Amino acid sequence: MQYAAYVFDAYGTLFDVHAAVRRHADQIGPEGQLLSEIWRAKQLEYSWVRTLMGAYADFWQLTEQALDFALRKVPSADPGLKTKLLEAYWRLDCYPEVPAVLKGLKASGARLAILSNGSQEMLQAAVKSAALDQVLDDIYSVDTVRRFKTDPAVYDMVATGWRLYPGAVSFQSSNRWDIAGATKFGFRTVWINRSNQPEEYRDFPPALILPTLEALAPGG
Incomplete structure (x- = not known):
């Protein structure tokens, strides 16, 4: 979907x-x-x-x-x-599949954003270093609300900013606690379980669990 x-x-x-x-x-x-x-x-x-x-x-x-x-x-x-x-x-490596997945989603017509605890300056530097600045529509930093995840106000920045119902947003995170917070808020969530961690927060389950972002690419 x-x-x-x-x-x-x-x-x-x-x-x-x-x-x-x-x-x-x-x-x-x-x-x-x-x-x-x-x-x-x-x-x-x-x-x-x-x-x-x-x-x-x-x-x-x-x-x-x-x-x-x-x-x-x-x-x-x-x-x-x-x-x-x-x-x-400031110049962290992105995971190998990230550029192709984001470019594929962008080409399909989807809107793309980062929603992060990072400061705006940190995120801009990382995005530029990884050459992802051309595929992202927005970068949402918790600096705006001055509270960190999993505070609902963090997730609401996207729903309010883009005027979307939470259920229209697919949210991807490698952090299971972040997935729990986003699920409770109403996002469709995908847990990117890169290090094969055990399941937790069973009352706030992700819609999907993947080992990497690769399967999100259109046709993936």
Whole structure:
């Protein structure tokens, strides 16, 4: 079934959040993957806690704070690499299938957008680096509502901005908690389960589970 709009989470769905650490793996050493996993986990934890507290700080600040924590938690990693790691986060690799899938959906007449916790500056940089700027119609950042996912106000930015009923929007995310929030809001949801995680939030199930975005391409 073709949807009027396809909306994508950015980090972990379009862009590989572990690419920044991988780019400097030789300098970080054997605990690079652990460092990257802690960095990502804390980045998300900080977003949830700040939304619950009503103490918003943009995602770039949280990304830097989370890296500070990860570097302290993994003392074998050189803290002098902080600047290089943060610079790499602005130019994360997109997953291999992403450009072709987005171009195919765009050619079919669908509207395309990113809906992300990332700041507008972070998202613009990542999109430009991956040469996706020509296929996206909009980039929605939580900066507008100053609350992070899974607050319903985040998902409502798309429905209100595009004047669409939620059910006309197909929302894709690699984060199961994000899929739960979008499902509750009313989007048709597709969980991109890239790392074969177990199912959870069973009362808010996705319409579809895929290992990558590839099957979303028209004819895929």
